[in-house]
Amino acid sequence: MLLKNKLQCNDSLFNLLCATLFTLINALFIRRSWQAIAPHSSREFLFAASVPLVLFCAWLAIFSLITLPLLRKPLLAVLIVGCAVANYFTYSYGAVIDTNMMRNVFETDIQESMALITPQLLLWLALAGLLPAALICTLHVSRAARWWYPLCTRLLTVLLSLLVILLVAALFYKDYASLFRNTKGIAKLVTPPNYISALTNYGKERWFNGDRRLIRIGEDAGRGATLAKERKKTVLIVVLGEASRAQNYSLGGYHRETNPELKKQNVIWFDNATSCGTETAVSVPCMFSGMTRAGYDASTARHREGLMDVLAHAGINVLWRDNDGGCKGACDRIPQTNMTLWNLPEWCSKGSCLDDALLYRLDNILDGVQRDTTIVLHLMGSHGPAWYRRYPSRFRRFTPTCDSNQIQECSRQSLINTYDNTILYTDDVVSRVIDTLKARQSQLNGAMIYLSDHGESLGEEGLYLHGTPRMLAPDEQVRIPFLFWLSEDYARQTGTDTRCLRQSARSTAISQDNLFDTVLGMMDVRTRIYRPGLDLLNGCRSVPERLARG
Incomplete structure (x- = not known):
């Protein structure tokens, strides 16, 4: 990466940096997974080590598919800021980000909301949200000489990432099934999927749920x-x-x-x-x-x-x-x-x-x-x-x-x-x-x-x-x-x-x-x-x- 007017990188390196960043953003999920695994044997240590690896490969595959040239920077900036807010409440209060939490967010009043806005939240948002979002936006992604080259590179990256995930699944499928079954709520620590899913479910429930005519009950009362x-x-x-x-x-x-x-x-x-x-x-x-x-x-x-x-x-x-x-x-x-x-x-x-x-x-x-x-x-x-x-x-x-x-x-x-x-x-x-x-x-x-x-x-x-x-x-x-x-x-x-x-x-x-x-x-x-x-x-x-x- 060279420093010119802006920090520069190519398309593949940009996606690698984004996958690394979002893996680090999910440090709490990784730490809770390691605590639940509590490795003692060599197999358990390998299983624990596979958690960040799977997370990294998943992000790499996702970003290789969705980070289109005109959309990637604003999209990633919004996701990073959202992750910062979600992680603040998870780290600070042990909150679980789900549909009910989104219902609280959208149906509370201004006084209750203001009580949660603290200097710590603003500092966290600045350092863990706005700063990395700004750094992502400053990166200049250079164009490849041949238009098909980044397309092929992305396709190969997705295939290799999925191959690694499938290999880990073949070795540790039962271990992951046990982890998610026995450690309730741990999957909801993965961000941004947690708040995206919660927002989607709340929006569907609130505004897009079919017939909204009033159901009358007890009219015989x-x-x-x-x-x-x-x-x-x-x-x-x-x-x-x-x-x-x-x-x-x-x-x-x-x-x-x-x-x-x-x-x-x-x-x-x-x-x-x-x-x-x-x-x-x-x-x-x-x-x-x-x-x-x-x-x-x-x-x-x-x-x-x-x-x-x-x-x-x-x-x-x-x-x-x-x-x-x-x-x-x-x-x-x-x-x-x-x-x-x-x-x-x-x-x-x-x-x-x-x-x-x-x-x-x-x-x-x-x-x-x-x-x-x-x-x-x-x-x-x-x-x-x-x-x-x-x-x-x-x-x-x-x-x-x-x-x-x-x-x-x-x-x-x-x-x-x-x-x-x-x-x-x-x-x-x-x-x-x-x-x-x-x-x-x-x-x-x-x-x-x-x-x-x-x-x-x-x-x-x-x-x-x-x-x-x-x-x-x-x-x-x-x-x-x-x-x-x-x-x-x-x-x-x-x-x-x-x-x-x-x-x-x-x-x-x-x-x-x-x-x-x-x-x-x-x-x-x-x-x-x-x-x-x-x-x-x-x-x-x-x-x-x-x-x-x-």
Whole structure:
């Protein structure tokens, strides 16, 4: 390679350099493969050595096919920058780049996105993305004297690369099959295929998935006699948490007192509750869709009615108040309020609000109730990485804290302290929701459900935040808080035995699959789509409601 006005190379050398660069970009995949192989014998060392070789040959074959003269530099520059971003989140947070992660990227709001933009990200992007992309663009690829020469060279390169890959496959096929079978998710570390595949799948699911007409469900929904004859109106408030993990709730046995207020409220805590997904964009539409986790389809959920629609079909007043970037489709056809748009000076700043904003004028709403009502309060909760922004200063009880969104620079204990402070604040907010219902017991039959959308990783196994694919996710991202509060009048009117429910809560494994039918049961909605077996209260009613029509 000569230095003239620009760095120069021929076509073959350019492809060799690109293959080498993209092999180095995948150093994390190579390292994880070597860790999984843990070679001891000579065969295992040869197998380990074949991993970067196969990767290099694959890139060489690919680039020999796609790097056409007019397209190669812009194409490679875009791929390199994309790889830099993907690798930053994989290295820093242990994130897995897949379709669900792309759903998070495109369906989050600007405030959540800005919290992830740190000086480290910008520096990483400059050094691992923009700099190598610029170097690629500065290379001058000289033209061959004969037009057919590079064509033949490329064809020969592809054939030789495939020959090497086939030779390795013949020697180590079983070893590779075992590696990918036993080391779950390792294939998703290969970039750029990981984010290209994720973008393609998300785009197909979001915009190119056939018939998008609204699927109506529960149009037969009506009211049962249990609540219809009651003079006092029934109000159920569903408080939907964000990134709260059950492991850090003292109600569930955590060694710190993180639930001092809810402990006073005689709530019913379920010990073993799990989420549908590990990100809001999956869990929220899943739990409100009426589909179970096993049968959940995100594409169908986008154009299918859900829980709030069925309640509305039954004549129940419904409202969604949001402080967490939207309901992800669960409230698209019902009254909704984005509390950040109110820009309440006491709790909001720069487009982000503390969860106190959700309680603003909630008293007025409850005082004006004319018919049975279900309200969802969608908390910002423990949304990371800027946990220190999720609570008022008076809740900074566990110290020292990580007062930065650059969580990699903080000690793990300071991360836990900061996160636990968010749980303390959520405890206070949820307890005040109960107090608001208690203050109106003479005029309303009140009940409340609190559950989180998913959990959160705080550095366990090198993982941070959430979004790990559900089948690979650790308990920290899957186990969620799930609790009930029922007023005495509500329990008496519906025949609910709270002692039975409390006993069931200690022994029953539940999930977000139960929310849909439990809410229908609690609001005495009769419809063919109601499933009594998923209603958590059904077995503890003195005369179990048979809400499904025959």
